[in-house]
Amino acid sequence: MTSYLIQGAQLLGEQTADILVEDGVIRRIGPDLAAAADGARVVDAAGLVALPGLVDIHTHLREPGREDAETVETGTRAAALGGYTAVFAMANSDPVADTAGVVEQVHELGRSAGWVDVRPVGAVTVGLKGERLSEIMAMAESRAGVRMFSDDGMCVHDPVLMRRALEYVKGFDGVVAQHAQEPRLTEGAQMNEGSVSAELGLTGWPAVAEEAVIARDVLLAEHVGSRVHICHLSTRGSVDIVRWAKQRGIDVTAEATPHHLLLTDERVRSFDPVFKVNPPLRTDEDVHALREAVADGTIDVIGTDHAPHPAEDKECEWSCAANGMTGLETALSVVQLSLVDTGLLTWRDVARITSETPARIGRLATQGRPLAEGEPANITLWDPAATTVVDPARHASKGRNSPYRGMELPGAVRATFFRGHPTVLDGALNTPVPTPAA
Amino acid sequence: MRHLLSTKDLSYDAALTVLDTADQMAAVGERSVKKLPALRGRTVVNLFFEDSTRTRISFETAAKRLSADVINFSAKGSSVSKGESLKDTAQTLAAMSADAVVIRHSASGSPQQLAESGWIDAPVVNAGDGTHEHxxxxxxxxxxxxxxxxxxxxxxxxxxxxxxxxxxxxxxxxxxxxxxxxxxxxxxxxxxxxxxxxxxxxxxxxxxxxxxxxxxxxxxxxxxxxxxxxxxxxxxxxxxxxxxxxxxxxxxxxxxxxxxxxxxxxxxxxxxxxxxxxxxxxxxxxxxxxxxxxxxxLDQVRNGVSVRMSVLYLLLSGDDLDPTSTPHPQER
Missing domain, CATH: 3.40.50.1370 (Aspartate/ornithine carbamoyltransferase)
Incomplete structure (x- = not known):
C-alpha cells in the first residue's frame, strides 16, 4: 500500500504538523517528517485543516429499491467528496432494512464500493409501520453488526413499542434513533406552522408535534435506563427539552442537520419544492437556538439527512413533492458558515460533532478517532479559505435537490483519506480503497 | 406586472387600475351586444385542476366578451393522482400557443410555480390556489x-x-x-x-x-x-x-x-x-x-365578470398593471 506524507496541515485547526500515513494507519505525526518518509507520496496541506474523517449518522442511500434516486455507489462517492469516511444508512429502503438479509446486503454493497464505511441502520418496526418490532437481534448479530435502529421517515409513535425498543437494544449496547413527529398533529403537514404557513395557505407542521415526542422519549429513556438518540432536532423548544434532560442525567444525544442551521421557512415563499423537507425548515429564532445548542453541547452531532430524489419527485406542485434535500457534499461548508465563521465553534469542536461523537453514538470503533500515531488513517483535509458556488449538476450524488444551488459557500474538501487511502485527492474523486477480503 | 398571482403584491395603483377598467367593462355587460373586439385572435386557457363551475364560467364569459378564443382544460387529477404533471400540462399549452392561462388548483402555490417555472411563457392568472389566494x-x-x-x-x-x-x-x-x-x-x-x-x-x-x-x-x-x-x-x-x-x-x-x-x-x-x-x-x-x-x-357575481375582463384585458393588451406615473406611499 502506498504511503502518504501530508505536509503542513493544521491539526484540528491548531498546530501545524506533517502526518505520515502508512498501511492504513497514522504512522507518525511531527514537525518535519520528510526525511523519515522515503518513498511516500507527498500531499501539500499548507493552509488546510486536518480533521478526523467525517461520520454521517444520518444518510439515505436509497438502495435497495430506489436506485433511480441514489445507489450505495453514488451516495458513498458523494460522501467521500464531502469529507466523510463513514455513513449510517437509514432503513427506509425498499424492501425496508428490517431483516438481517437487507442490512447485510447494504453492508456488503458499501464494503465492495470502498469509498466509506457503510453502517446500515436497522428498522425498529417491521416495514416502518410502527406496529411490531423487527428482528433487532438478528440484525445486531448479522455480519452488518447493526447498533443503531430507527424508523426514520416515520415516528415510533406508539409509546409502548418505543419503550420496548429502548429496553431491547440495551442487551447489546444499541441505540434507538427517533424521528420525532406526532403523526396526528402533522396530518397533511407541508411546512412549519407559523406566520409564513398562515400566509401561504400550506398546512402547518407545528413545533409541538416534535417537542411532545422528544419529551415523552427522554422520560421513557430515563424510566427504563436506556440511551436514546434524537434525529434532526429542529425547534427551539426541542433544544430546551434536551437541555433539561441532559441536566437531569438522562442518556440522550441529539442531532441537527446543516439545513436547519442555515435555512428558514421564509424560503417556502418561492414554492420551490427543493425547500420541502421533514422536519420542515423553521424560523430564524429556531435556527439561532440550534446554533447555540450545538455550541453549548446540547446538540451532540451534525447529521446530514442526505435525502436524494429524482427530478420528477420535486418538479411538481409543492403539496405532492417529496420531502428531503441532498447534503453530503455541502455539509461541512454549511457547518463552517453557520458555526465556525460565526465564532461559535473551533475546528476541534467541529471534529467532535462531525466525527468523534457520531462514531461513538453508532458504536463504530474505528472511526472518529484522534489524529494520533497508531490510529486508523481516516483523515479529511479541509481548505477553509476556499469558496464554492454550489452547482448540484456537478455533485456525485444522483440527487440534484440541493437547497444551496447557486449559493456561494465557504470551504472545500481537498483530500479524504479512508483507511490510509485517498478516496479524494486534489479536491476530486480518486479511487476507492481496494476491496479487502470478505 | 406580467401575472396576477396574489393580492399581497398588488400595489394600490395597480388595484385601482383594475377596478376602474372593470367599471368600464361593466358597461359592456349592459349593452345588447355584450362584446368588445379587444382580444380577437387571442387564446385564453382555463386550466382547472379543481372543479369550480362558477369561477370557470365567469372567466369564460369574461374572455368571450373580449372576443378571445377560450379553451377549457379540465385536468382533474394532476400529479396528485398520478395523472399528467403540471409541467407536462404547461408545456403542452405552451406548444399550443396559449396567450394566457387561468389556473385553478387545489395545491397552494401552483400558479406561482407555473409563472416562475419557465415551462410556459404566458401571463398566468390565479383563479384560486389551495388555501392560499384567490x-x-x-x-x-x-x-x-x-x-x-x-x-x-x-x-x-x-x-x-x-x-x-x-x-x-x-x-x-x-x-x-x-x-x-x-x-x-x-x-x-x-x-x-x-x-x-x-x-x-x-x-x-x-x-x-x-x-x-x-x-x-x-x-x-x-x-x-x-x-x-x-x-x-x-x-x-x-x-x-x-x-x-x-x-x-x-x-x-x-x-x-x-x-x-x-x-x-x-x-x-x-x-x-x-x-x-x-x-x-x-x-x-x-x-x-x-x-x-x-x-x-348577485352584484358580486356580476362584478366577477367585469373584473376578470379587466384583468385579462390589462394582462393581454400589454398595458402595464403597475403604472409608474403616480407612486403611492403604500406601494412596495
Missing part, C-alpha cells in the same frame, strides 16, 4: 364594496375611489379560506379596516402578524355595525375534523341568522351582506340574510 375574487369584492360606498355616500361615480375608512367584517373558516387572505391584503391596501371573526379553531396560527383585528364573537364584531359583513363558506366536513362540534352550534354562534339581520335593521345600519358563493343556506348564512335587500351576492 385574487380575482378579492378584486370583485373590492369592486362591490366601492359600489356600496358610492351608493351610501351618494357619489355618481366610483372612478378612482378606494376603500379608505371602510370597515369590513369577514366571518368563518379563515384557516382554509383563500378568499379571506386575498380580501385582507387587497382591502387593507385600499385603506379599509378588516375584522376576522371565527371560532379559534378556524384561525391560522400566526394570524397575529396579519394587519387585522381578530374577535371570536360575531355579535361583538357587528356592534357597531360595519360597512359590510362577508360570510365565508363553511364546509360541513370540517366538523368531522373537530374544528367545531355541530353545524347547529356553528350556525348559532357564527351564522348570519335572521336575528342578527334584524339587529342591523334596528340599528339603521347600511351594512352590506356579502358572500363569495356558493352559499350554505342555514349554516353560515340564513335565507333571511341571503335574500335581504342588503345582500350583494
Amino acid at each position: 385574487p380575482t375574487q378579492a378584486l370583485l369584492d373590492a369592486m362591490t364594496l366601492r359600489q356600496h360606498r358610492a351608493r351610501t355616500e351618494g357619489r355618481e361615480s366610483t372612478r378612482g375611489l378606494d376603500l379608505e375608512g371602510m370597515h369590513v367584517v369577514i366571518v368563518g373558516d379563515v384557516l382554509h379560506s383563500r378568499v379571506a387572505r386575498s380580501d385582507l391584503w387587497l382591502f387593507t391596501t385600499l385603506g379599509a379596516r378588516v375584522t376576522f371573526v371565527a371560532p379559534p379553531t378556524l384561525l391560522p396560527v400566526g394570524i397575529a402578524d396579519w394587519p387585522c383585528r381578530v374577535v371570536f364573537s360575531l355579535d361583538e364584531a357587528l356592534d357597531p355595525a360595519p360597512d359590510a359583513v362577508m360570510m365565508l363558506r363553511v364546509q360541513r366536513e370540517r366538523m368531522h375534523a373537530a374544528f367545531f362540534p355541530t353545524a347547529q352550534e356553528y350556525a348559532r354562534e357564527w351564522g348570519l341568522t335572521p336575528e342578527r339581520v334584524a339587529a342591523l335593521d334596528d340599528a339603521g345600519a347600511t351594512t352590506a351582506i356579502m358572500h363569495p358563493g356558493p352559499m350554505n343556506r342555514g349554516l353560515e348564512i340564513s335565507s333571511a340574510a341571503a335574500d335581504s335587500p342588503r345582500s350583494t351576492v
Whole structure:
C-alpha cells in the first residue's frame, strides 16, 4: 500500500504538523517528517485543516429499491467528496432494512464500493409501520453488526413499542434513533406552522408535534435506563427539552442537520419544492437556538439527512413533492458558515460533532478517532479559505435537490483519506480503497 | 406586472387600475351586444385542476366578451393522482400557443410555480390556489364594496375611489379560506379596516402578524355595525375534523341568522351582506340574510365578470398593471 506524507496541515485547526500515513494507519505525526518518509507520496496541506474523517449518522442511500434516486455507489462517492469516511444508512429502503438479509446486503454493497464505511441502520418496526418490532437481534448479530435502529421517515409513535425498543437494544449496547413527529398533529403537514404557513395557505407542521415526542422519549429513556438518540432536532423548544434532560442525567444525544442551521421557512415563499423537507425548515429564532445548542453541547452531532430524489419527485406542485434535500457534499461548508465563521465553534469542536461523537453514538470503533500515531488513517483535509458556488449538476450524488444551488459557500474538501487511502485527492474523486477480503 | 398571482403584491395603483377598467367593462355587460373586439385572435386557457363551475364560467364569459378564443382544460387529477404533471400540462399549452392561462388548483402555490417555472411563457392568472389566494375574487369584492360606498355616500361615480375608512367584517373558516387572505391584503391596501371573526379553531396560527383585528364573537364584531359583513363558506366536513362540534352550534354562534339581520335593521345600519358563493343556506348564512335587500351576492357575481375582463384585458393588451406615473406611499 502506498504511503502518504501530508505536509503542513493544521491539526484540528491548531498546530501545524506533517502526518505520515502508512498501511492504513497514522504512522507518525511531527514537525518535519520528510526525511523519515522515503518513498511516500507527498500531499501539500499548507493552509488546510486536518480533521478526523467525517461520520454521517444520518444518510439515505436509497438502495435497495430506489436506485433511480441514489445507489450505495453514488451516495458513498458523494460522501467521500464531502469529507466523510463513514455513513449510517437509514432503513427506509425498499424492501425496508428490517431483516438481517437487507442490512447485510447494504453492508456488503458499501464494503465492495470502498469509498466509506457503510453502517446500515436497522428498522425498529417491521416495514416502518410502527406496529411490531423487527428482528433487532438478528440484525445486531448479522455480519452488518447493526447498533443503531430507527424508523426514520416515520415516528415510533406508539409509546409502548418505543419503550420496548429502548429496553431491547440495551442487551447489546444499541441505540434507538427517533424521528420525532406526532403523526396526528402533522396530518397533511407541508411546512412549519407559523406566520409564513398562515400566509401561504400550506398546512402547518407545528413545533409541538416534535417537542411532545422528544419529551415523552427522554422520560421513557430515563424510566427504563436506556440511551436514546434524537434525529434532526429542529425547534427551539426541542433544544430546551434536551437541555433539561441532559441536566437531569438522562442518556440522550441529539442531532441537527446543516439545513436547519442555515435555512428558514421564509424560503417556502418561492414554492420551490427543493425547500420541502421533514422536519420542515423553521424560523430564524429556531435556527439561532440550534446554533447555540450545538455550541453549548446540547446538540451532540451534525447529521446530514442526505435525502436524494429524482427530478420528477420535486418538479411538481409543492403539496405532492417529496420531502428531503441532498447534503453530503455541502455539509461541512454549511457547518463552517453557520458555526465556525460565526465564532461559535473551533475546528476541534467541529471534529467532535462531525466525527468523534457520531462514531461513538453508532458504536463504530474505528472511526472518529484522534489524529494520533497508531490510529486508523481516516483523515479529511479541509481548505477553509476556499469558496464554492454550489452547482448540484456537478455533485456525485444522483440527487440534484440541493437547497444551496447557486449559493456561494465557504470551504472545500481537498483530500479524504479512508483507511490510509485517498478516496479524494486534489479536491476530486480518486479511487476507492481496494476491496479487502470478505 | 406580467401575472396576477396574489393580492399581497398588488400595489394600490395597480388595484385601482383594475377596478376602474372593470367599471368600464361593466358597461359592456349592459349593452345588447355584450362584446368588445379587444382580444380577437387571442387564446385564453382555463386550466382547472379543481372543479369550480362558477369561477370557470365567469372567466369564460369574461374572455368571450373580449372576443378571445377560450379553451377549457379540465385536468382533474394532476400529479396528485398520478395523472399528467403540471409541467407536462404547461408545456403542452405552451406548444399550443396559449396567450394566457387561468389556473385553478387545489395545491397552494401552483400558479406561482407555473409563472416562475419557465415551462410556459404566458401571463398566468390565479383563479384560486389551495388555501392560499384567490385574487380575482378579492378584486370583485373590492369592486362591490366601492359600489356600496358610492351608493351610501351618494357619489355618481366610483372612478378612482378606494376603500379608505371602510370597515369590513369577514366571518368563518379563515384557516382554509383563500378568499379571506386575498380580501385582507387587497382591502387593507385600499385603506379599509378588516375584522376576522371565527371560532379559534378556524384561525391560522400566526394570524397575529396579519394587519387585522381578530374577535371570536360575531355579535361583538357587528356592534357597531360595519360597512359590510362577508360570510365565508363553511364546509360541513370540517366538523368531522373537530374544528367545531355541530353545524347547529356553528350556525348559532357564527351564522348570519335572521336575528342578527334584524339587529342591523334596528340599528339603521347600511351594512352590506356579502358572500363569495356558493352559499350554505342555514349554516353560515340564513335565507333571511341571503335574500335581504342588503345582500350583494348577485352584484358580486356580476362584478366577477367585469373584473376578470379587466384583468385579462390589462394582462393581454400589454398595458402595464403597475403604472409608474403616480407612486403611492403604500406601494412596495
